[in-house]
Amino acid sequence: MWLKFKKKISPYLLVAPILIVFTGMVIVPAIEGFRISLTDWDGIYSIPNFIGFDNYQRFLSDPDFFECLWTTLKMAVIVILAQNIVAIFTAIMLTRDRVVNTIARAVFFIPTLLTMIVVGLVFSYVFSPTFGPINLIAENLGLDAIANIDWFGNGNYAFATVIIASVWQGFGTSMIIYIGGLKNISQDYYESAYIDGVTPWKKFRYITFPLLAPAVTVNMLMSVINGLKIFDIPYAMTQGGPADATKTIAIMLYQDAFYGHSAGYAAAESFVLLILVFVISVLQSTYFRSKEVNY
DSSP, rough: OHHHHHHHHHHHHHHHHHHHHHHHHHHHHHHHHHHHHTTTOSSSSOOOBOOOTHHHHHHTTOOHHHHHHHHHHHHHHHHHHHHHHHHHHHHHHHOHHHHHHHHHHHHHHHHHHSSSHHHHHHHHTTOTTTTTTHHHHHHHHTHHHHHOOTTTTSHHHHHHHHHHHHHHHHHHHHHHHHHHHHHSSSHHHHHHHHHTOOHHHHHHIIHHHHHHHHHHHHHHHHHHHHHHTHHHHHHHHTTOSSTTOOOHHHHHHHHHHEEEEEEEEHHHHHHHHHHHHHHHHHHHHHHHHTTOOOO
């Protein structure tokens, strides 16, 4: 009797710690955030007063919210695509030589170990128009068109620098996952393709990429979550400027909460961001899982 009960309850006991942590770290804060979003709390002194869905009506009629949402989506899509494309082809190149693989993998993974704030500050220096190495090298090479660029004074250039910094910081993790996926692909497929005279591109298209689908699913899920809540790098580099060109939803709610003293309003924005991340993550995960193949 006891053995049967123990066998039935053991799986639940194994996942119980994870469920407890998930509830405490995700579910409870989400519920509390939603509760705060229904108040006019300023985040510091005032006693929260219940105002219903006024905060939600407020930002739905705020053009700045939709502008920041559009900026967030653009930034997320570009970072996700660029990061995964770079990571896939880097992983393929690194799996060809074990010695080079070991050394280069460690080098490429270093940016991932840095905090995003540090990465943002590093690239603020790199692209500094006065003493940054990009402009100084261009000036010494006589490339005045590049040397005279004010990277953070123009919205398009500032947006591009944030993209570059974000891809540089995140692609190391994706690369490691893709390397793991490549090692799980049997060499028999490539040997058969070689005998049949298949070109490298067709090998990638019909063998490598389809069999990398599980790794692609994991990386895309992580990239979507990180891309939609991007905050640290653009805030450290541009504070959302110039002219809100790099102002994401996360930066907007931070400024509303700590500079605008509208914690209730910021909580409403964060709750909508949470729902957006959840919905897009589920949709893209479902889509990529449907594309997975087993040869």
